[in-house]
Amino acid sequence: RTKRERKGRKLCGLQEVEVSVTQLGLGYESEETVVFRYCSGRCSKRRRTYDLALESIQSAGVLKEPTRHVPCCRPLHYEEDFSFLGNNNKYYTIQELSAQDCGCV
Amino acid sequence: MMFMHIFSVLFFLDEVVCSLASVSAVSGAGTHGWRTPVDCVRASDMCNQNSQCSSRYRIMRQCLAGKDSNTMLANKECQAALEVLQESPLYDCRCKRGMKKELQCLQNYWSIHMGLTEGVEFYETSPYEPVTVRLSDVVRLASIISGMDSATVRANHCSDSGKLCNPCLDAAKACNLNDTCKKLRSTYIATCNRGSNLLMPTEPCNRKRCHKALRQFFDRVQTDYSYRLLFCSCRDKACAERRRQTIVPSCAYEEKVKPNCLELRNTCRLDPFCRSRLADFHMNCQMTPHSITSCPNDNYQACLTSYAGLIGSDITPNYVDASYTNFTISPWCSCRGSGNFEEECEKFLRDFRENTCLRNAIQAFGYGTDTSLVSKPVTVPPTPSVRPDLETESIPKPSVNTNDIKPGVDACVFATCASLKENGPKCNLSKNYICEMDPNAETSIVPWEGRSSSSCASGRAVIVCLSYVLFKLAL
Secondary structure, X not given: XXXXXXXXXXXXXXXXXXXXXXXXXXXXXXXXXXXEEEEEOEOHHHOXXXXXXXXXXXXXXXXXXXXXXXOOXXXXXXXXXXXXXXXXXXXXXXXXXXXXXXXXX | OHHHHHHHHHHHHHHHHHHHHXXXXXXXXXXXXXXXXXXXXXXXXXXXXXXXXXXXXXXXXXXXXXXXXXXXXXXXXXXXHHXXXXXXXXXXXXXXXXXXXXXXXXXXXXXXHHHHOOOOOOOOOOOEOOOOOOOOHHHHHHHHHHHHOHHHHHHHHHOOOOOOOOHHHHHHHHHHOOHHHHHHHHHHHHHHHOOOOOXXXXXXXXXXXXXXXXXXXXXXXXXXXXXXXXXXXXXXXHHHHHHHHOOOHHHHOOOOOOOEXXXXXXXXXXXXXXXXXXXXXXXXXXXXXXOOOOOHHHOHHHHHHHHHHHOOOOOOEEEOOOOOOOOOEEEOOEOOOOHHHHHHHHHHHHHHHOOHHHHHHHHHHHOOOOOHHHHHHHHOOOOOOOOOOOOHHHOOOOOOOHHHOOOOOOOOOOHHHHHHHXXXXXXXXXXXXXXXXXXXXXXXXOOOOOHHHHHHHHHHHHHHHHHHHHHHHHO
């Protein structure tokens, strides 16, 4: 448990990184740079009764399939469409590329 | 060298003053001094509060409403109304680019000014206020750096990385890092590109909506970002093609048929918005033989602003090809089928294709020519009849010829700050945090070590850049 809750780790929130469109790995070739915003951080303090109960049931060996009993840090909304010019001189538009805000869900 | 500059400036000083005087005469305020122009929406309100003015104003609008406005204007009543209105605030009112109720303002303007001209004039007076905003300091600072330390710039960016430097790509990067620019650029690209996808190649794009989105982009985005995209300087074809593609020409520029330029101009003049932007372009980018830069008042900014103002109108101009050695600009029209008006048509087209003022302004922007001269007339209050206090020692030789430019020396100036940022100190934020306790968690996420710190580093970089510039200025 202490391993999981190392100190200094940020709570779930929006982070950003500058990458080229090619680096997104979506199959588009473009040298254009984009700010990619993503969700990252701790959610273990956001556990609901559901998570506690599920963990107990799971550890009792009642369930066959694996389950998740800690909320996950995920985007709640996405930024508007992002458009760019590809290396082939064609324009492309990507939807829901970047996170706008995050939450433990 | 310095003395030559001073000499040439003294030589041209009186000519500059001459051209200023002529401009103030053109704008029609020469006779009774330059009043600070009211905007035409307010001027119209003021006129409507006065019973005499408002009745004449109503008559005037009726005079211009019919198709045959020229014969109507010859009418005695119309002439009398015009005479009264010449004394009203409507006479020398102006509009601002991107103002609230811009269209209404322009309509009010033309409701008087269409009556003032006899028949069709080749050049019309611009309804817009003179450009007094400077291009932001970033641009000027960049040019200062480039002038003083071009060797460092080159070493830092262009030749070291092995990749060809592409200022137009840098401009796209700068735009994508700014939320407003990224959003409005994405909007116009998506709007203009809609329909031209692989699934529906035959479906035409919605040109009107595309033009509107382009106008919003150039009205609302800071010129630092939009002008860099539009006027970036190129040393290779890939860059020049990117520059040509900036306005999504397949939708915003090209059409199946190339209309005659005079026909296009007539279409434009039926629309108060297009008419105003064209008049503004003609006024600010008109080749002026008596000025050093070949631009009116040596004001590059005014010319670039009115050029960008045409984008999204019926007369949308663009680079005609991806030539990087020499660029040509033209609206989508030709002088075929001009008949008796061939000469007039060629003259109209020359103002785009062979306009040395426009060319110099674009090159000075893209290549970072020292703009200290250019910013001078801009610092003067919007009073063309007042003589600007030119500081003689700070004026360099501003005329730019294609041959004079040493390509690449300072083309990538803007990258200096970017590279500073990359080398700058990095903040240790967080490592990627994978959802805890997840048996299904995929470990394929590749962490970007240390690169999530850009927002921290950029603050430092700005400070470093600024102090560097100040230091250089002190020298």
